[in-house]
Amino acid sequence: MQTIAEIFSESQLKTLEQDIPTPLYFRLYSLLKNAILDGTIETGAQMPTEQQLAETFAVSRITAKRAMDELAAENLVERHRGKGTHVIYEYTPRPVKAPLVGMLQEIESMARHTEVLVLECKKQVPPGAVREALGLADKDKALRLVRVRSRDGQPFGYYDSWTSGLNKGVSKRDFQKSPRLAIFRKHGLKITHVIQTISAVAASTELAQHLETEPGAPLISLVRESFETRKGKEHLVDHLHVFYHPDRFQYRMDLELEKN
Numbered sequence: 001m002q003t004i005a006e007i008f009s010e011s012q013l014k015t016l017e018q019d020i021p022t023p024l025y026f027r028l029y030s031l032l033k034n035a036i037l038d039g040t041i042e043t044g045a046q047m048p049t050e051q052q053l054a055e056t057f058a059v060s061r062i063t064a065k066r067a068m069d070e071l072a073a074e075n076l077v078e079r080h081r082g083k084g085t086h087v088i089y090e091y092t093p094r095p096v097k098a099p100l101v102g103m104l105q106e107i108e109s110m111a112r113h114t115e116v117l118v119l120e121c122k123k124q125v126p127p128g129a130v131r132e133a134l135g136l137a138d139k140d141k142a143l144r145l146v147r148v149r150s151r152d153g154q155p156f157g158y159y160d161s162w163t164s165g166l167n168k169g170v171s172k173r174d175f176q177k178s179p180r181l182a183i184f185r186k187h188g189l190k191i192t193h194v195i196q197t198i199s200a201v202a203a204s205t206e207l208a209q210h211l212e213t214e215p216g217a218p219l220i221s222l223v224r225e226s227f228e229t230r231k232g233k234e235h236l237v238d239h240l241h242v243f244y245h246p247d248r249f250q251y252r253m254d255l256e257l258e259k260n
Helices: 009-016 023-036 050-057 061-075 100-112 128-133 172-179 181-188 205-211
Strands: 077-080 084-087 115-124 141-153 152-162 194-203 218-232 235-243
Touching: 023 061, 023 077, 050 061, 061 218, 100 181, 152 205, 172 181, 181 194
Parallel strands: none
Antiparallel strands: 077 084, 115 141, 141 152, 152 235, 194 218, 218 235
């Protein structure tokens, strides 16, 4: 772990210097607590001693001790004489939950207002991991759909998906004319749950060619897993992997607390 002062921004550190009514120990405690809760200070990490905290943050040792006592009282750290203080809070990333209807409407709206080039549309045997996730047997096939979406002539997204459960055959022309979600509804697929995972990857030669960028350039990677509920049980019916050009695409979420 970095030294304790290095993990905080200048603006965060300045909160300790401000002349405000909030007690100094509480400001230090809050700074450390937030760093523990968001995983910046990892589970098992040894915390600085009271003297080290006092010297690092230019506070008294009494202030540092009070802040550490508060962390211990909330079971975020554990203190043992002769062994020091260690973080015992176990950070686990929590998924952001958002209304599904609004998200699907936004996806469909984007599809209707951008251009699409369908590169591939045919039933194939999916890769092992995808086939297992979709609940297919070894030789079962799913619809493989590969598309590139553009806006004003500039490609911004490369979409590679596998879909099971479509009742009737579909063609490239279908997906050039209508959004996937509209086709899903037409064929009886009812999406009830979506899980999205966003990360960053380097562009392969193929992706760079389709997205008009350089091999190795950073791309936004989004994996969207869509589920259908049947007889009270969820089944994965669509596995989509999208690669976005970061200069031409932004993923924005506007979240509010639910009102009781």
